[in-house]
Amino acid sequence: MDSTQIAEMIIAEIRETVPELAGETMTAADSMAELGVDSIERSEIILATMEKLNLKIPMVQLHGPKNIGELADLLLSKSAG
Amino acid sequence: MRGSVGIEAMNVFGGMAYLDVRELCDHRGLDMPRFENLLMQEKTVALPYEDPVTFAVNAAKPVVDALSAEERARIEMVITCTESGIDFGKSLSTFLHRYLELPSNCRLFEIKQACYSGTAGLQMAVNFVLSQTSPGAKALVVTTDISRFALADAAAVQEWAYSEPSSGAGAAAMLISDTPHVLALDAGAYGNHAFEVMDTCRPGPDTEAGDADLSLMAYLDCCAGAYEDYARRVEGADFRETFSWLCFHTPFGGMVKGAHRHLMRKLYKAKPAEIAEDFETRLGPSLAYGKRVGNTAGGSVFVALAGTIDTVELSEPRRIGLFSYGSGCCSEFYSGVISPDGKAKLQAMGISKALDERYRLSIAEYEKLLTGEAVVRFGTKNAELDRQIIPGAWPSEGKGDRLVLDSVVDYHRNYSWI
Numbered sequence: 164m165d166s167t168q169i170a171e172m173i174i175a176e177i178r179e180t181v182p183e184l185a186g187e188t189m190t191a192a193d194s195m196a197e198l199g200v201d202s203i204e205r206s207e208i209i210l211a212t213m214e215k216l217n218l219k220i221p222m223v224q225l226h227g228p229k230n231i232g233e234l235a236d237l238l239l240s241k242s243a244g
Numbered sequence: 245m246r247g248s249v250g251i252e253a254m255n256v257f258g259g260m261a262y263l264d265v266r267e268l269c270d271h272r273g274l275d276m277p278r279f280e281n282l283l284m285q286e287k288t289v290a291l292p293y294e295d296p297v298t299f300a301v302n303a304a305k306p307v308v309d310a311l312s313a314e315e316r317a318r319i320e321m322v323i324t325c326t327e328s329g330i331d332f333g334k335s336l337s338t339f340l341h342r343y344l345e346l347p348s349n350c351r352l353f354e355i356k357q358a359c360y361s362g363t364a365g366l367q368m369a370v371n372f373v374l375s376q377t378s379p380g381a382k383a384l385v386v387t388t389d390i391s392r393f394a395l396a397d398a399a400a401v402q403e404w405a406y407s408e409p410s411s412g413a414g415a416a417a418m419l420i421s422d423t424p425h426v427l428a429l430d431a432g433a434y435g436n437h438a439f440e441v442m443d444t445c446r447p448g449p450d451t452e453a454g455d456a457d458l459s460l461m462a463y464l465d466c467c468a469g470a471y472e473d474y475a476r477r478v479e480g481a482d483f484r485e486t487f488s489w490l491c492f493h494t495p496f497g498g499m500v501k502g503a504h505r506h507l508m509r510k511l512y513k514a515k516p517a518e519i520a521e522d523f524e525t526r527l528g529p530s531l532a533y534g535k536r537v538g539n540t541a542g543g544s545v546f547v548a549l550a551g552t553i554d555t556v557e558l559s560e561p562r563r564i565g566l567f568s569y570g571s572g573c574c575s576e577f578y579s580g581v582i583s584p585d586g587k588a589k590l591q592a593m594g595i596s597k598a599l600d601e602r603y604r605l606s607i608a609e610y611e612k613l614l615t616g617e618a619v620v621r622f623g624t625k626n627a628e629l630d631r632q633i634i635p636g637a638w639p640s641e642g643k644g645d646r647l648v649l650d651s652v653v654d655y656h657r658n659y660s661w662i
Contacts, residue, residue: 201278202456203502206464210506222461223441 164216164242167191169235172215176208191232209234216242249373249431250424250580251366252382253310255593256550257303257415258537259288260646261603261637263610265409265538271607272405283497283531287412287538289605290390291637292618293629293648294413296328297339297657300388301647304417306593308344308384311419319419321351321372321383325361325542327446328389329354330622330657340386343647343659358444359493360570361542362387362416367576369420370429380422387543388415392450392619406456407444410496412538416546426586427549427564433481434578435473437466444571449622459571460499466575467492467503467567468510474577483511487565487579489556490526491548494534500527503567529555536599542570550595558584603637620652627652 170191178185181200189198195205209225220241228234265284269276276282290299308316324336335354340346357364362385369383391411404411418426443462444454475481492500504523508514514522532551534540540547545568552564561583569575605613613619618633628651631638639646642662650658 201276201281202460203281203498205457206460206502207505210464210509214509221439221465223439223443223458223465226455226458226461 164239166232166235166239169212169216169238170231173208173212173231173235176211180204180208180211189231191235192230194230212238218242247374247376247422248424248428249370249422250420250429251427252419252421252423252425253307253589254416254418254426254546254550255303255307256533256543256547256595257299257417258533258595258599259290259294259299259413259602260639261291261605261634262286262288262536262599263605263607267607268610269409272408274405274409281498281501282409283501283535284410284538285535287410288414288536288540288602289610289613290392290413292613292620292633293631293650294390295620295649295657296326296330296336296388296390296415297343298647298649298659299390299413299415300324300336300340300386300417301343301659303388303415304340304344304384304386305645305647307417307419308346310592315382317347318380318382319346319384320349320378320381321369322346323365323369323383323385324354325356325365325385325387326354326389327356327358327361327541328391329356331655336388339657339659340384344384346384357574358570358572359495359539359541359544360568360574360576362544362546363566363568363576363578364574365542366418366420367434370431373420373422374431382419382421384417385420386415386417387540387546389413389541389543391452391539391541392616404452407452407454407495407539410539411452412540414537414540414543414547416540416543416550418546424580425583425589426553427580427582429578429580430478430563433474433478434576435470435475435477436574436576437469437473438574441571441573443573450616454571460502462571462573463493463499463569464503464506466569466573467507467577470567470575470577471507474579483507483565484522486563487526488562489529489552490565490567491530491545491552492527492567493545493569494531494548495539495544497531497535500531533595533599550590553582553587553590554595558582558587560584603634605634605637609634620649620657624652625655
């Protein structure tokens with residue numbers, strides 16, 4: 164598992180959670196907030212990705228990333244740690 | 245066997261005026277394509293002659309008035325729970341004591357822990373009753389919070405933007421005793437989850453700062469953590485089966501929905517359809533009043549409780565689970581039993597009717613209030629309140645049972661009944 168694959172997982176979760184964005188092209192450089200994903204949806208997407216990665220850590224440890232790529236990097240480092 | 249303890253009587257006061265939240269969002273140009281998901285409708289806006297004291301007293305007065313002289317004489321403690329204090333030293337409880345004409349042999353103090361304050365106050369009162377140091381004594385616990393966060397300048401409105409639609413005002417008054425008609429607490433059945441985090445704070449008297457994502461994350465962590473601690477203490481507890489209804493701290497309904505979904509997935513790997521149905525059944529009633537007053541901070545979990553009791557069909561005692569969260573942060577999951585007798589007692593307070601009677605502010609009137617020119621700021625030495633600031637909002641004929649702020653003289657706030 165690398166950061167690119169995790170970013171793809173996040174993007175798949177975005178499509179799942181926000182039907183309006185299902186057909187949208189998204190990359191690691193996009194920020195969820197700027198895509199129009201609201202705060203509740205963002206938390207759902209992060210939780211669903213954590214579940215897929217079988218990552219059990221407090222959510223507050225995932226605060227801070229500015230875009231999907233940074234979130235993927237952080238998730239990767241937490242998974243490895 | 246522990247003695248019974250809990251809420252003997254309660255009331256919620258949602259102020260004198262409100263704003264339509266949809267109208268506010270449109271006015272602010274907030275792009276909220278999924279506005280409905282937020283589950284917000286109206287929010288109470290405190291008028292200049294309303295402050296944390298008037299909210300608290302107006303919530304508590306019907307509760308105290310319903311008591312006999314002997315019962316009133318047994319109120320031996322008044323705890324005000326707030327993050328909207330008006331003085332660093334003097335507690336709001338002293339004003340409640342005066343305007344509710346309570347006995348002089350009384351402990352008066354105020355406590356703070358953001359939106360967790362109400363539960364902190366409730367548990368302190370509950371433990372006072374359980375301790376039996378003064379058998380038969382009652383404690384009055386009153387949460388009171390208002391939000392006036394855009395007073396500083398134009399930048400303050402910007403900073404406040406993310407929570408402006410949900411920030412409300414309101415007070416919940418609860419009489420805690422060994423005759424808990426409204427909510428018989430399951431003494432000893434609770435769970436806490438706390439850690440230091442800077443998610444939302446009030447760094448100055450009229451400012452709020454925060455990070456919506458971090459606050460939501462801390463809330464979700466706490467919801468799971470506090471329930472886990474509850475389940476550790478309470479043998480056989482099952483989130484899905486034990487509680488007929490649930491009442492969560494409600495910044496806005498959408499957040500509660502997210503937390504419920506999180507727990508249902510974490511504990512049961514439940515599917516979306518089951519989660520949605522369970523939310524509607526067990527948490528839908530809790531939003532009845534919250535979606536009309538907005539986030540009432542320390543009182544929000546009790547606003548949820550009152551909404552649940554007032555709106556559900558109740559033919560026999562049923563168990564309720566409560567979750568309280570306060571930024572910073574501390575949280576608690578606990579439970580208690582409600583009954584038809586308590587429902588009748590609560591309905592006599594007429595909470596819904598009082599909300600209906602609030603004045604609906606126009607956006608122009610709301611904006612006028614936001615400039616804060618007519619508002620008594622923290623630390624004001626002298627002031628006279630303008631009753632005609634919003635002409636339509638002042639009741640044309642009062643019954644003398646509602647407290648308003650009149651003036652401030654040498655820092656002392658003077659109130660009158662209208």
